[in-house]
Each structure stands twice: as C-alpha cells, then as structure tokens.
Amino acid sequence: MKTIGSAISRKARQLGALAMTGSKNPWGGGGRRGEEGSASGETGEHPEPRPDAAGPEKPSGPRNPWLPSGGGEPRRSASLDDIFKSRDRRGGGGGGGLPRLPQRPGGKSWFPLIVGGIALLWIGITSLHMVGPKEEGIVTTFGKYSRTIQPGVSLTMPWPFQNVDVTDVTSIKRDSIPEGDSEKLMLTSDQNLIDLSYLVRWSIKDLKLFKFRLDNPELTVREVAEAAMRASIAEITLDDALSGAGRGQVEQSVRQRMQRVLDGYQAGVLIQGVEIKKADPPAKVIGAFQQVTAAQQDAERDRSNARAWAQQLLARAQGDAAAFDKVYEEYKLSPQVTKRRMYYETMERVLANNEKVIVEADGVTPFLNLPESAKRATQTVEAGAGAGSGSGANAAAAGRGQ
C-alpha cells in the first residue's frame, strides 16, 4: 500500500515537473497528440477503459487524415476543445497520419474525458500522501510553511497549491570523519599530534528548522563536528587522548559542544553520540611508540625474573633453616652422640666414594699414586728412568696429611 502511494506521489512530482514547462502541461499534451504520435501513451493514463464498441463508428475505408472531417462535424459554439483540435490538425502535418482516436458515440471528442481523467488522477496523486513510520512531511502552501504531517495518510491540496516534502527523521545518520582511511592529524594540548578518526551519529530533532534554517545542514554537522573534535582534543594531552579514559571524556565533550553550537544555529539536529574509532600516534612516529611498549615489556620481564629468583632464594633459605632446626632439635637431645654419628656418617660417605691413603708411620715415605703422578710414572717406566721425581710431591702431601 505504501509503495503504491509513494509511486503515485513520485509520478505526481514528475507530472508536476512536466507541467511547469508550459508547453508540456497536461492540457497541452492533448494538443500535441497527433504531432508526437503518442495517442496510445495518452490513453494509457486514461482511467476508463476505451470501449471497443467505438470501432464501428469509424468511417469505413481509408480516410485521408489531412482532409477536414467535413460535414461530420456540425458547427458548434467555440470551446477550448475546438482550439486544441484545430492546433492538432496543424501539427499533424509532419506526423504522418497515425490513426486518431475513434469518435465517441454521439460524435463527440474524447478530449474532455481524457483531460478530466488526467485532472482527477493529478488531484488524487498530489493530494493524498503516505508518510512512512520513520518519516515526517512538511506541507508548504505556495512555499509558505503550513504544517507538519505525521506518519499515516494525509490529505492536502493538490500541487501546485500545496507541496509536501517527506523526510526520514528518526533514522540515525552516521558521519565518519575522515572518510576513508586517510590520516587525520590533530594537535593535543602538549603540542603533539594524534591520528584520529571518529563517527558522529545524529538525527533530525526539528524537521522544520532542519529544512529551512541552514544552507547545508549535513555539511554543517560535519564542520561543527570537526571544529568541536579539534577543540576537545586540544584540551587534553596525547597520553590522555590515547588512553581509554581520555577517549570517553573527549567523546562526551565533543557531543555537548556540537549540540551547543548546532542549537545556536537552530539547526534542528540532535547529536546522538560521538565515537572515537581510532586514536593512534602518527604513522611516522609509530616506531618510537612501539619501542615504548617493547621497553615496558622488557621492564616487566626483568621484574618478574627478579621476583622468581627472589622466591627461589627465599624458599631455599626457609628450607635450609627448617632442616637445620629439625636436626638441631635432635642434636639437643643428645649432643655428643648425634655429633659423632653425623661425623662418622659423613666421613663414611666421603671416604667410601674417594681414594684414600693412610700413612702409617713417620719414617716411611710411601709411594703415592696421585692421578697426575701415576700418569707420569707410567711414562717414565716406558722411558726406562727412575720414579724419584714424584717423591718430592709425595713428601709434601704426606706432610699435609699430619
């Protein structure tokens, strides 16, 4: 139903446009019929079916279209119809005899009917308006604002007396700034630059103001958004702008600023929200910014390594201390025995696992088979020489054993 309505009103607008260019107005169209050979086009708009019964009324046999219909048409008083008919005939000269409409019963022309039908259709199309659920329409009478029509069906005077301009008002419009992926640099309060892109969502608050007050409301919204965003970014530092908390603050302040400015312009626009899509350092310095992130990770790594090491050290100390405490408790019960036992157990382990030499008496110089001297001894045996060279070292070792 709605689509039919809108199609009709569109058609009406087209017709309106045609009618404005004088010669093509719907009344003129009838007059040019013969010239343009559009008889079928004209009848297509005719709401009444053309009776085929009119056929037999047509004079039989080929008929010269250039000749006047002669006695078939009795002289009548002058009418608009006749004026056009005469013009029709004049124009028909170049058209090359396309068949004219068959005459109505009673010998009258179809013309008044066609004109009447078009006029009716015209009135129907341009005075009945369907306004969709998201839309509102502004009715102007000769350009003067009359009223605003709400969703539903409304009646107005036909064009050109009243005109209706239907606009979608509740849909939220989105403006992405900048458009595309280009870099948009803005200055922050600490004179750094930030690459920012954001989205402005807005809707029409007052259609009347929106339509009549501003030269180019859409562009105005964009320009105001840009000015407001720059003003807000210039109030905070780069670090704040890059952080999440700062962003929220900026979005809020831009929204308020925009609303204030647009209300000052009486733009009839409601700013629904501003969202920062991207806030990055400029591409040229992004390397340096990544270094900071890397440094933060390095520092964090150093710290956690140190913490791990500290945990290990503390655990070890606690373990050692606890072990000592246990042994000490035991030791306190019988100090002498425990000490002896520990000594023998340790010595047993130590000596069992190692080579040992016991030097019995002071007078004896033992042959000490130290790992190095043993090797050297085998070499000297092969060379056929004595083993005296090792004795000095042996004596020293023996002395240490005392």
Add this chain to the structure above:
Amino acid sequence: MNANWIQEYKTALVLIVVLVVGLLSSFVVVPETEQAVVLRFGEPVRKINSFDPAKDFGQTGAGISARIPFAERLVRIDKRLLTVDMQQQQVLSTDQLRLNVDAYARFRIIDPVKMVRTAGTPDRVKEQLEPILTSVLRQELGKRTFQSLLTAERGQAMENIRKGLDRQAREYGAQVVDVRIKRADLPDGALESAFARMSAAREQEATTIRAQGQKEAQIIQGQAQATASKTYSDAFGKDPEFYDFYRAMQSYDRAFTPEQGGTTILLSPDNTYLKQFKGP
C-alpha cells in the same frame, strides 16, 4: 477553415493570454528559505519574508504575495544561515610559532534592503567578508601564544573575532552568528620537527622504562637476599658452634662427591676418624 477559426476567436485568445500573463506577473511566491526585497523602478520599497527570530515559520510572510506587474521587481535573498569559508591561513603566534588555521564563519542576512544596496547578493557579501575574516583572525590570534591558541583561551579569541567580523558585516546587512576554527595544523616544517620531538620523547620514555625495570629487579633481588640472610641467621644463631659442625658436614658431602672427580685423601693415623684403627 483553420484560418477562419483563428480569425473569429482572435480577440478572445489575446485576451486570455494577456489575462494569464497579467495574473502570473502580479503574484510572486517566496519560499520559507528566501526573503525578498521589492524594488519599484529600482528603489527598494518593501521586504517580503524578512528574517525575524521571534516568529515561527508560516508567520513570517512567506508564500504568495502581490506585486505591481512590470513596475516592481523582486530580489530574492537566501534567508538561511550561510557560510564563509576562509582559505587556510598561516598565523604567527607571539612566541614565533606558526600555525595553519582553517576557519569558517556563519552568517545570515538580517537587513535585506541594506544588503541589496551595499553588496547586491549574498555571494558578494561572502566575498566581502572573507578578507575581513582573514585579517581579523590573524590580528586576534597573533596576539596569543601558541599554547593558548590550542586550548581553552580559544573560546575568548573566537568571540572577539566574531564581534570584530560582526561589526563589519552589519554594514552589509548581515549578522555573524559564529566563527569557528575548523582546523589548526602545524605547517610542513614544523610538522617534521614535531614528529622528531615526539620520537625523541618516546625513545627517552622507553629508556627510562627499561632502567626503571632493571632498578626494580635489583631491589627485589636485594630484598630477597636480605630476607634470606635473616632467615638463616635466625635459625643458625641458636647454636653457632653446632652450625659450624653441621655446615662442615654438608660441605664435605658436597665437595667430595665422585661427580666432582675422584679425590685422593691422605689420612694420618692420628686422624680422629682413624682413632679406633689403632685398636681399643
């Protein structure tokens, strides 16, 4: 027959045409978005639908109005809020820093008669206002430091600029509603040095962060050592003599393991371990 017909109704036809033309030229339609000045032989006599903020749409006189055909001529003027866009200008702040400024002003024609007399059309008003905006803006911003151009003081500066421009605009029957800086960018040379400064600042930050991290790591380790030391001394301090023995035993165990390489140990028969070796 055609000729006859036209001859017969010639007078009527001419009459109709004259009537229609006369009707059309004695009424004019002024839409809501326009205001008009009626000129009678070139002299402004009245206004149609001129701007009046107190009246709502529909009451300002838009729509159909009458005029004397041929004697009166209509000059239509946009009634909406119009824009003057300023070309990008380089502004020098008091501390000799340059800033590229892109600004716009919004104005509307409030005195159409004056405007018709002085400028003629709104486009001419725009042409007149643009150089004024540029010079007022330069003057006003040139009084300020770079920092104050960027931040809150901008508000006051803009208001001064608006007032300055408005004074001039009134001469053309226009009212300046708002002046705003759309963009304020660094010029190319300054842009490069700003990038260099930003990079240097970030590199410094990175170095500081690394050094801080290392410092904190050292502190953590030092603290751990201190705590461990305290734990040890608390435990071992109960009996230093036994600790000496206990620790010596542990040390022997660890030092003389086969993993450390076989060790040849020389023992004197006087060794305490061999005390019983000599027989009971």
